[in-house]
Amino acid sequence: MISNESIPTLNTMFRFQWEQAQNSYVLLYPEGMIQLNGPAGEILALVDGEKPVAGIVADLKGKFGDVDGLESDVLEFLAEAHKQRWIEISRSNVG
């Protein structure tokens, strides 16, 4: 389960970058590419292996305002990203 205290890290199998030609963030892996939609890209761009989910949500609020259901959207996306093995999850000592 992913919670607000969880710390997501990008799986080393993937490289994350902005791709001008696609006008989106992408995940690159051996001989393949996953094109991320707007919100997915913005969330993964904040995954740095240090920030907990709460910090990611706070940053997004700073950038896009206090959008309804933002926190649950982030948790839902990160759970899916974890299932796809795009990210790994560790828990911070706080909480």
Next chain:
Amino acid sequence: MSSSSCNGSPSLNSVPTHGQPLWLLAELTYKCPLQCPYCANPLDFANRNTELTTEEWIKVFEEGRKLGAVQLGFSGGEPLVRQDLVTLISEARRLGYYTNLITSGVGLNERKVAEFRDAGLDHIQVSFQAADESVNNMLAGSQKAFNQKLKMAREVKAQGYPMVLNFVTHRHNIDQIDRIIELCIELEADYVELATCQYYGWAYENRENLLPTRAQLERAERITNEYREKLAAEGNPIKLIFVTPDYYEERPKGCMNGWGQVFLTVTPDGTALPCHSAKMLPIEFPNVRDNSLDHIWNESFGFNHFRGYEWMKEPCRSCDDKEKDFGGCRCQAYMMTGDATNADPVCSKSEHHHLITDARAEAEQPLDSSKMLYRNERNSRVFFSSSEFE
């Protein structure tokens, strides 16, 4: 077939739309220390002109990136033969490519694996000939190959790369598919390509010796599926990719996702192709020494030739499946029927489909122990000395 340079040709207004060359395959050299008889390289590879220089390759990478290319494969031949490989890797990475080294592992060592890592190489794919040392070395034409590959696969993982292991499967190794998969698990591969041999180049020449029977294929596919379930249940993330064997299908593959849609290959001498086999077609293809990649991709005669559906004959022209498979592979159509605008004979609607069913029947016969033709310079010269007088 006529061909012409097409600068400003008015007919280009009717050229169908196409995507970006997301995948750039750089065949750096045709030199190779191994001699795999299944190699899909061209038969006359030894007849090629001088290789592109470091600067010429970097220019190709820059122009490719501008066109939207994001995956870059270093292949060949054996890319490790190129002394400037580390420079090419770092330039490609600087440009933002995801860089893939596609290698036999022969010529690699611990120091190079580290040097490439520092230069920004993202992934290494190592190919094996078999899971069994003697079969592997017999097919590779080298007594040291198997142990070297094992050592290098371990090194690639030890240094933290994502690793793909590639096994080209055919009648000499497909019955050991369980041992192949076990070996890949042991080596901690992230992806395993169980690459059903595609019959181009040397493989087409040796087809009789390589094409497995339907029973062999079905067994291999069943075992692969059993492993998939078992591995998933164990939570092992290893991915097994079983490449579809088109000789046992009734509809052709959607070759290269369509002609000139996603792939762009540059051969050692700079010829740009929509797929690595296309040089065999009687069409003039552009060279990166003469033209920009933008011109090559968007305007050249060679790349526009089989885009869209206008070029098609029956039965493809009026077939509903043409948007799905584009009539199959142009090279296979040309190689087997002598006309690249025919349907791929894999299709059961093709009047040439018997060529495929004949090959299947031949695979049921015991091998008459005929020797395989090894891919090397000496054997290659036979092909261009005879083709010079065509």
